[in-house]
Amino acid sequence: MAALTQEKIFYADMSWPETNAAAKDGRVALIPVGSTEQHGPHLPTKTDAFIAERICVEVAKRKPAASFVMPAVGYGYNEHHLDFPATIHINHETLIRFVIDIGKSLAHHGFAKIILVNGHGSNSAPMEIAARRITLESEKSLCASLDYLAIAPEVFELLEGEDAHAGEIETSLMLYLDPDNVDMGKATRDWGFEKSKFVNYGVLPGGKSFGTAGGSVQFMDWWSRMSDTGTMGDPTRSTEEKGRKIFDACSQKLLSFVEEFRAREIRERVDHHR
Ligand SMILES: [Zn+2]
Numbered sequence: 001m002a003a004l005t006q007e008k009i010f011y012a013d014m015s016w017p018e019t020n021a022a023a024k025d026g027r028v029a030l031i032p033v034g035s036t037e038q039h040g041p042h043l044p045t046k047t048d049a050f051i052a053e054r055i056c057v058e059v060a061k062r063k064p065a066a067s068f069v070m071p072a073v074g075y076g077y078n079e080h081h082l083d084f085p086a087t088i089h090i091n092h093e094t095l096i097r098f099v100i101d102i103g104k105s106l107a108h109h110g111f112a113k114i115i116l117v118n119g120h121g122s123n124s125a126p127m128e129i130a131a132r133r134i135t136l137e138s139e140k141s142l143c144a145s146l147d148y149l150a151i152a153p154e155v156f157e158l159l160e161g162e163d164a165h166a167g168e169i170e171t172s173l174m175l176y177l178d179p180d181n182v183d184m185g186k187a188t189r190d191w192g193f194e195k196s197k198f199v200n201y202g203v204l205p206g207g208k209s210f211g212t213a214g215g216s217v218q219f220m221d222w223w224s225r226m227s228d229t230g231t232m233g234d235p236t237r238s239t240e241e242k243g244r245k246i247f248d249a250c251s252q253k254l255l256s257f258v259e260e261f262r263a264r265e266i267r268e269r270v271d272h273h274r
Pocket residue numbers: 039047048119120165166170
């Protein structure tokens with residue numbers, strides 16, 4: 001006998017009648033979005049998409065009736081990393097349109113709630129636009145975007161140093177989730193842009209800066225002007241235990257948001273011209 005649709009957490013594992021049932025049951029579509037990008041000499045190129053997907057999977061496993069996981073968008077907006085080998089860059093307009101098309105297809109099939117779960121900092125702005133467009137271009141579907149780290153700022157309290165890319169956070173998460181693909185022998189501290197960050201203009205709760213996007217000023221330079229190794233932060237302080245705590249905190253926050261967003265009423269629009 002076939003498994004109940006609610007036991008399947010991957011959209012890719014479902015048949016069309018099962019995806020149809022998932023829509024009717026009001027399950028939230030989680031779309032992991034990441035990158036294929038250099039992550040220093042010690043982490044794999046899949047890091048961003050992999051972590052985002054693993055958090056989505058954890059959330060769907062904890063409460064399968066509430067959500068399911070879409071195939072990950074494994075590429076991102078990262079032209080500024082192209083001076084390093086490995087990075088595959090997707091133009092921001094292409095990425096936005098691509099994600100809008102996924103969201104609008106889901107909306108067409110009756111999924112009312114969609115969440116873009118982003119694991120790559122430079123996707124934040126394009127994903128905000130994509131989420132807004134999906135909501136506005138569909139009749140009765142809502143789409144939100146979030147960065148898995150930004151929803152759980154308490155994890156920054158675990159850090160011993162500053163962190164932006166392939167540093168303490170991502171390396172700890174990868175030590176916890178995929179240690180075979182982490183080479184700690186090649187991990188080194190790199191904080192070359194220390195003097196050029198603008199943290200005096202608003203920082204994340206918890207007081208820790210998070211890369212160049214840590215404040216209210218938005219600015220991104222070519223990565224090779226700011227980092228010699230591709231890393232930005234101190235991965236040598238990473239531990240599997242920190243990774244477990246960060247993963248658990250981000251998963252818990254995402255699950256909480258999934259339930260809140262799922263319960264959100266979709267009201268009728270009102271045309272006030274008449
Ligand atoms: Zn990353």
